Amino acid sequence: MQEIDATTEERERLAALGQLVAGVVHEINNPIGSIISNNEVVLKALDKLKDALVTASAGNQPPPKKAIDLVDTLRSLAAVDKIACERISAVVRSLKTFSRATDVEVRLVSLNDLMRDTAKLIDCQYKRCLRLDMQLGDIPQVECRPQQLGQVFLNLLLNAAQAIEVSGSIIVRTRLAEDGMVEASITDTGKGIPPENRARIFEAGFTTKPMGIGSGLGLALSKRIVEEDHHGRIWFESEVGKGTTFFVRIPGR
Incomplete structure (x- = not known):
C-alpha cells in the first residue's frame, strides 16, 4: 500500500490536471x-x-x-x-482553483462555485461524450482548504467521466443535509463498481483502470482530505451496469 504524503498528494494533483490539458487547450x-x-x-x-x-x-x-x-x-x-x-x-x-499548490489555509468559500469551476475543467475534456447536469442547491458557505477540496471533486468527476465508456451523463448535486452538513454528490451513468471491488475502493494503490490512466491514489487521497482534514464523510452507492454515486459531506459555516 502506498503512503500518501505531501509530495504524493501534489503529484496526484498534477497528474489529474494533466489528464485534462488537451481539453483545456x-x-x-x-x-x-x-x-x-x-x-x-x-x-x-x-x-x-x-x-x-x-x-x-x-x-x-x-x-x-x-x-x-x-x-x-x-x-x-x-x-x-x-x-x-x-x-x-x-x-x-x-485552473486557478488548482494552481495554488501552497494554498493550505482554511477559508470560507462557496462550495457551489468550487464545484462549478471543477466541473468546467471536466466539461472541456469530455463534453463530446457526456452531458453534465448541474443541480446546485441553496447551501451555506463552508470553511475548507479550497485547493484540497477541489482536488477531491476533480478526482470524483474524473472517475465518473472515465466510468462512462461511450456516452452518458453526470449529475452534480449540492444540498443542505438533514444533519446540518453540506452534501455534494456526483452521479454517473457508467458501468458501476463490481461487488468484489467495493471494499477496496478507498485503498491506496488499488485501481481497475488501465496502466497510465489511474494511479490508484485518487480515492484514497480524497478520503483522507474529506475525513481527516475536513472532519467530513465520503461514501458511495453503485449498481453494476447502471452507474455510481459518490457522496461528500462536510460541516457548513
Whole structure:
C-alpha cells in the first residue's frame, strides 16, 4: 500500500490536471481563434469607416448609411468577442482553483462555485461524450482548504467521466443535509463498481483502470482530505451496469 504524503498528494494533483490539458487547450484555442479572426475584420472595417466619415466630413454631408452599417458590424463582432473572452476567463478561473499548490489555509468559500469551476475543467475534456447536469442547491458557505477540496471533486468527476465508456451523463448535486452538513454528490451513468471491488475502493494503490490512466491514489487521497482534514464523510452507492454515486459531506459555516 502506498503512503500518501505531501509530495504524493501534489503529484496526484498534477497528474489529474494533466489528464485534462488537451481539453483545456482546445477550449481556450477555439475562442482565441475567433477573436483573432474578428480582429482582422474589425481593423478592415475601421479603415472603411474612417474613409467614409472623412469623405462625408469633407463634403459637409451626414455620415453615409455605409458608415452606420459598419458600426453595426463592429458592435456584432464585439458581442461575439465578449462571449469568447468569457469562455476563456471561465477556464482560467477554474485552473486557478488548482494552481495554488501552497494554498493550505482554511477559508470560507462557496462550495457551489468550487464545484462549478471543477466541473468546467471536466466539461472541456469530455463534453463530446457526456452531458453534465448541474443541480446546485441553496447551501451555506463552508470553511475548507479550497485547493484540497477541489482536488477531491476533480478526482470524483474524473472517475465518473472515465466510468462512462461511450456516452452518458453526470449529475452534480449540492444540498443542505438533514444533519446540518453540506452534501455534494456526483452521479454517473457508467458501468458501476463490481461487488468484489467495493471494499477496496478507498485503498491506496488499488485501481481497475488501465496502466497510465489511474494511479490508484485518487480515492484514497480524497478520503483522507474529506475525513481527516475536513472532519467530513465520503461514501458511495453503485449498481453494476447502471452507474455510481459518490457522496461528500462536510460541516457548513
